[in-house]
Amino acid sequence: MTKTLTELRATAPWLLHVSTDIVIFTIREGELRVLLRRRYSEAMSVTCWALPGGYLGPVEPLEQCAQRTLAHQTGIDDVYLEQLYTFGRPDRHPKSRVITVAYFALIPWERVCAESAEGVPHIAWRHVDALPDLYLDHAEIIDQARQRLVSKLQYSTIGFEFMPEQFTLGELQCVYETILGEPLDKRNFRKKVLAFGCVEDTGEQRRNGSHRPARLYRYTAPGEVLYIK
Amino acid sequence: MTKTLTELRATAPWLLHVSTDIVIFTIREGELRVLLRRRYSEAMSVTCWALPGGYLGPVEPLEQCAQRTLAHQTGIDDVYLEQLYTFGRPDRHPKSRVITVAYFALIPWERVCAESAEGVPHIAWRHVDALPDLYLDHAEIIDQARQRLVSKLQYSTIGFEFMPEQFTLGELQCVYETILGEPLDKRNFRKKVLAFGCVEDTGEQRRNGSHRPARLYRYTAPGEVLYIK
Numbered sequence: 305m306t307k308t309l310t311e312l313r314a315t316a317p318w319l320l321h322v323s324t325d326i327v328i329f330t331i332r333e334g335e336l337r338v339l340l341r342r343r344y345s346e347a348m349s350v351t352c353w354a355l356p357g358g359y360l361g362p363v364e365p366l367e368q369c370a371q372r373t374l375a376h377q378t379g380i381d382d383v384y385l386e387q388l389y390t391f392g393r394p395d396r397h398p399k400s401r402v403i404t405v406a407y408f409a410l411i412p413w414e415r416v417c418a419e420s421a422e423g424v425p426h427i428a429w430r431h432v433d434a435l436p437d438l439y440l441d442h443a444e445i446i447d448q449a450r451q452r453l454v455s456k457l458q459y460s461t462i463g464f465e466f467m468p469e470q471f472t473l474g475e476l477q478c479v480y481e482t483i484l485g486e487p488l489d490k491r492n493f494r495k496k497v498l499a500f501g502c503v504e505d506t507g508e509q510r511r512n513g514s515h516r517p518a519r520l521y522r523y524t525a526p527g528e529v530l531y532i533k
Numbered sequence: 534m535t536k537t538l539t540e541l542r543a544t545a546p547w548l549l550h551v552s553t554d555i556v557i558f559t560i561r562e563g564e565l566r567v568l569l570r571r572r573y574s575e576a577m578s579v580t581c582w583a584l585p586g587g588y589l590g591p592v593e594p595l596e597q598c599a600q601r602t603l604a605h606q607t608g609i610d611d612v613y614l615e616q617l618y619t620f621g622r623p624d625r626h627p628k629s630r631v632i633t634v635a636y637f638a639l640i641p642w643e644r645v646c647a648e649s650a651e652g653v654p655h656i657a658w659r660h661v662d663a664l665p666d667l668y669l670d671h672a673e674i675i676d677q678a679r680q681r682l683v684s685k686l687q688y689s690t691i692g693f694e695f696m697p698e699q700f701t702l703g704e705l706q707c708v709y710e711t712i713l714g715e716p717l718d719k720r721n722f723r724k725k726v727l728a729f730g731c732v733e734d735t736g737e738q739r740r741n742g743s744h745r746p747a748r749l750y751r752y753t754a755p756g757e758v759l760y761i762k
Contacts, residue, residue, distance in 0.1 A: 365621060
């Protein structure tokens with residue numbers, strides 16, 4: 305006698321379920337934004353904003369579940385997902401015991417546009433400082449992802465993941481300032497990035513109105529530890 | 534009709550289970566060691582070495598499960614556990630689908646001795662470079678915990694968690710060298726630690742044979758970011 309998951313839920317309310325939730329950050333118009341989707345929650349009989357994500361299949365690896373639900377719900381695929389944290393408070397879901405493994409990733413806004421991940425219905429890129437009411441503990445998950453991002457920005461080259469293929473050092477600095485929420489010293493910033501040897505001059509320049517043309521760089525190597533502050 | 538977990542396992546082999554496993558490091562005799570326990574595995578009908586850990590209770594928070602199983606199996610309690618990573622490969626357990634949330638902690642050897650956690654039967658503190666065959670993917674879990682430790686040592690004050698209440702800077706340096714597996718420059722190390730302001734001179738000294746007496750320090754504040762290299 306094999307029972308379906310629905311039957312099991314009815315007979316065993318203490319059954320454990322596992323899901324994945326995915327926090328995707330981008331930077332647009334000087335704002336750190338997160339990808340949300342509009343969903344109907346059966347458990348709470350409401351429509352609300354939530355992170356992309358869903359239940360783990362019986363023989364599915366965790367990260368594959370995250371990639372599958374992300375692609376299915378938002379059209380974004382083939383993105384490097386880093387495991388963030390596993391959230392398992394017994395009361396985090398009103399009807400079941402659901403342990404969720406959260407992942408996060410950063411993508412450049414240029415890629416969002418190129419893959420038309422902007423035009424998918426029921427999704428939105430929202431400023432992390434102006435989030436709507438969110439499903440379950442998703443606000444807490446986003447908060448923790450943001451803390452990890454800020455922390456990693458200070459000892460890794462994670463910030464480069466927001467950049468398009470070519471960028472000016474001024475644009476890179478803007479990304480860092482947006483995430484850290486504070487201005488950085490321009491000369492010091494340029495000096496550290498160039499000394500670290502993880503960017504190379506493309507030989508091209510960007511002309512921007514009346515400003516001096518700015519050199520365009522590309523990211524060359526995932527550096528070991530770049531202490532930016 | 535409510536089914537027991539054993540009944541459910543028999544009727545639904547694809548059922549998900551959640552466990553926690555705990556990696557406890559200490560430093561003894563210049564070796565980074567990890568706490569293992571000898572256990573009988575029903576699933577594999579063998580006795581083997583494994584990390585402390587066990588299944589999550591239906592209404593139990595994840596970290597509480599880790600603390601409970603650790604205390605029950607090894608006598609170590611009230612230790613600060615940091616969540617490491619969640620391991621969920623579908624084939625990581627031969628009989629069930631078990632997702633395990635791994636935690637890790639560092640404790641000074643002095644504390645192990647004080648709490649008699651050395652004398653508990655069926656446990657052992659083993660050198661991380663000379664581990665026996667381990668249960669399931671526990672070798673991989675330990676390896677990942679070790680990588681996290683090495684990484685955090687370079688941008689945090691995590692190394693102080695191995696220290697007793699009072700220690701010399703030489704002893705602190707030994708801990709760093711043991712974990713990093715390489716010698717550090719003594720003057721540079723002392724300068725960085727003292728400049729960071731996270732230790733204070735206790736006014737006491739340790740006399741050690743024919744050597745010059747060494748000042749004893751204590752850890753005062755969890756620093757923000759101590760870049761030791």
